[in-house]
Amino acid sequence: xxxxxxxxGYVGLVTGSCLAKIGHxxxxxxxxxxxxxxxxxxxxxxxxxxxxxxxxNVKADGRISFTTSIKEAVDKSxxxxxxxxxxxxxxxxxxxxxxxxxxxxxAKYLTEFRLIIEKSTVPVQTGEKIRRTIKLNNPxxxxxxxxxxxFLREGSAIDDFLHPDRIVIGSDTKKARDIIAKIFEKIDAPxxxxxxxxxxxxxxxxxxxxxxxxxYINALSFICERTGADINEVAxxxxxxxxxxxxxxxxxxxxxxxxxxxxxxxxxKIAEKLGYNFQLLKDVKKINIEIKEYFIxxxxxxxxxxxxxxxxxxxxxxxxxxxxxxxxPSIYIINKLxxxxxxxxxxDPVAIKNAEKFLKDIAFVDSPYTAARNADALIILTxxxxxxxxxxxxxxxxxxxxxxIDGRNIFDPKNMKEKGFIYRCIGRTLPSSSFK
Numbered sequence: 001x002x003x004x005x006x007x008x009g010y011v012g013l014v015t016g017s018c019l020a021k022i023g024h025x026x027x028x029x030x031x032x033x034x035x036x037x038x039x040x041x042x043x044x045x046x047x048x049x050x051x052x053x054x055x056x057n058v059k060a061d062g063r064i065s066f067t068t069s070i071k072e073a074v075d076k077s078x079x080x081x082x083x084x085x086x087x088x089x090x091x092x093x094x095x096x097x098x099x100x101x102x103x104x105x106x107a108k109y110l111t112e113f114r115l116i117i118e119k120s121t122v123p124v125q126t127g128e129k130i131r132r133t134i135k136l137n138n139p140x141x142x143x144x145x146x147x148x149x150x151f152l153r154e155g156s157a158i159d160d161f162l163h164p165d166r167i168v169i170g171s172d173t174k175k176a177r178d179i180i181a182k183i184f185e186k187i188d189a190p191x192x193x194x195x196x197x198x199x200x201x202x203x204x205x206x207x208x209x210x211x212x213x214x215x216y217i218n219a220l221s222f223i224c225e226r227t228g229a230d231i232n233e234v235a236x237x238x239x240x241x242x243x244x245x246x247x248x249x250x251x252x253x254x255x256x257x258x259x260x261x262x263x264x265x266x267x268x269k270i271a272e273k274l275g276y277n278f279q280l281l282k283d284v285k286k287i288n289i290e291i292k293e294y295f296i297x298x299x300x301x302x303x304x305x306x307x308x309x310x311x312x313x314x315x316x317x318x319x320x321x322x323x324x325x326x327x328x329p330s331i332y333i334i335n336k337l338x339x340x341x342x343x344x345x346x347x348d349p350v351a352i353k354n355a356e357k358f359l360k361d362i363a364f365v366d367s368p369y370t371a372a373r374n375a376d377a378l379i380i381l382t383x384x385x386x387x388x389x390x391x392x393x394x395x396x397x398x399x400x401x402x403x404x405i406d407g408r409n410i411f412d413p414k415n416m417k418e419k420g421f422i423y424r425c426i427g428r429t430l431p432s433s434s435f436k
Contacts, residue, residue, distance in 0.1 A: 001024045001025070001079060002025045002078050003024045003025065003027075003077055003080075004028075004029060004074070004076070004077035004080045005019070005028050005029065005080075005083055006073060006081065007029070007030060007082065007083035007098075007120070008028050008036070008039065008045075008083075009083065009084075010046055010152070010157065010258070010324070011083045011119060011120070011150050012030075012081075012084075013028065013044070013046065014051065014152055014157040014161055015083055015119060016028040016064060016081075017051065017054045017058055017158075018161040020061075020063040020064040021057075021058055021063075022184075023063075023186065024063065024183070025063055026058075026063060026064045027064075027066075027072060027077060028066050029066075029067055029068065029069065029070055029073050030068065031068060032068075033068055036067065040066050042055075042056060046323065047323035047350050048157055049158075050158050070105040070106060070108075070109065071108075071109045074109035074114065078114065079115045079117060079183065080114055080115070080117065081117045081119045081148070082099060082116065082118050082120055082130075083119045084098040084099060085098055086120050086122055086262075088261075088265050091269070092266070093265075093266060094122060094123055094269075096123075099120060099122060099126065100129070100133055103116075103133040103137075104133060104134075104137050106134060107133065107134040107136075107137035107138040108137065110134070110141040110142070110143060113144075114142075115143070115144050115145075115146060115176055115179050115180075116130065116134070116145050116146070117146045118146070118148075119150050121203050121262070121263055121266075122200060123200065123204070123266060124200040124204075124270060125197065127147055127170070127197070130145050144176040146169070146176040146196060147171070147199035147200055148167070149168050149199055149203035151164060151165070151203075151206065154257065154258075154319065154322040154324055155319060155320060155321030155322045162187060163187075164187065165189065166190045166191075166192050167189050167190070167191050167192065168192045168199050168202050169184075169192065169193050169194070170194045170196040170197075170199020170200065170202075171193070204263050204267040205267075207259050207263040207264070208263060208264050208267050208281055208284070210248050211255055211260040211261075211264055211284055212284045213247075214248050214250075214254065214260075214288075215255075215283070215284040215287035215288055215291075216287075217235055217249045217250065217251050218288070218291045220234060220235075221251040221426050221427025222294070222427070224428070224429075225428075229429065230427070230428050231409075231426065232409065232427075235249040235251065250408075250409065251409060252291075252383075252407055252408045252426055253291055253329045253333065253381060253407035254329050255288060255329075256326070256329050257324060257326060257327055260327075264281050264284060289332075292329055292332050292333055294426075295407050296333060296336050296337065298405055299311070299337065299377065299405055300340075302377060302405065302422065303376055303377055306337060306340035307341030309342050309343070309377070310343050310374060310400070311343070311375060311376060311378075312345050312347075312372045312375035313330065313334060313345065313378075313381060314346075314348075314368050314371060314378065314382070314384075315330065315348055315380060315381040315382025315383070316330045316346055316348035316351045316355040316381065317351035317354075317355075317382055318330075318382070319382065320385065322350075322351070323350045323353070323354050325354045325355050325357070328351075328381075329381060329407070330346075330355075330381040330382065331359060333379075333407075334359055334362065335359070338362070343362075343363075344362035345364075345365055345370070345371050345373075346359070346364055346365070346371060347365050347366070347371040348382065349386055352364045368386070368387060368395065369390075369394055373399075374400050375399055375400060376399075377399075377401065377403040377404070378395065378404045379405045379407060380407055380408055380410060381407050381408070382408065387410060392416075392419055392421075396419065402421045403421070403423075404416065404423050404424075406425040406426075407425075407426065409425045409427075411425070413428055413429065
């Protein structure tokens, strides 16, 4: 099938390359000339494991191309996926200006039937607005609108696309449902057929629920620390209940990224417009800030005075296996520590280039050992596998004082005490010591 994907961000690039891998002919479109030129040259503007190799392969097979022309997309494709960004406005709503602009552009060139699929994360009823926008700009257009929300995790997006838990197909006509089912016929996963509105809500509801699990376990971590319980033991005892599950029950410094914060905010606003006060999600947001503030307090308690202290930071991206810095907890924590007078030396395996856009007046270094050198404390903000495998004896020698504050609970407190570290983490039982 001939398919176009408008937008070459995380979702668009993964969607386009994976559709090409399963046999479709794909045109990827973006209005950023520089990005398109990079892609034509074989360079990838984002870090996603396996994506460079995948695009190289499908490009060599002639199944993917890149352009800035929406006209080319409409002329040559039976199906058009909209994968443009929907950032949060100052009012907390999803900014749908890019979706509207793309819809108008598509309308200009529609001369025969096309199926237009919204894959961007959008509020419920956006499908209706896309349909209305196209009709207003081209009354004679023959088309269908459908929704196919994405559930891709950065760092494992290709596997998530090719081996998903489910494929949600939101459509109000059999014709559109049949076309989307054909697109994904080579992917072995349950196909969930819904209305467009239900599909739109499924995306926001799923992300909000996962964020709620994270905030819930972080709220429990406060209780565990105050009672001497261990949050890891509590999470395991909960998660083995198949109704709850283990995933997203890892206590830490909270969630970030391009999805959870934005989608929660948008869902709250959607509910408000419908006359419902979604207090539960407001509390999820509140806990996500409280856990970062608590982490900063741990740093203050151990260092006494932050002013003038040198703090090494391990991990900047919002999660491992990505260079994405959007809403990363590291931004909030580092800026707060800087406000208190700390000097920051930071290391991340892949996110430093992006981090430079978000974090100013800090030193970026090339290894965790350099970040630890002469530091008054080392803090861990992203659970990269590299950090779990560090030579802790070497880290201890580099530190001015052997303090590690672990925002992702990657080490065992007992082992850290035996190695001579002053170690704090989130919600875990610490061996009795003078620094507890």
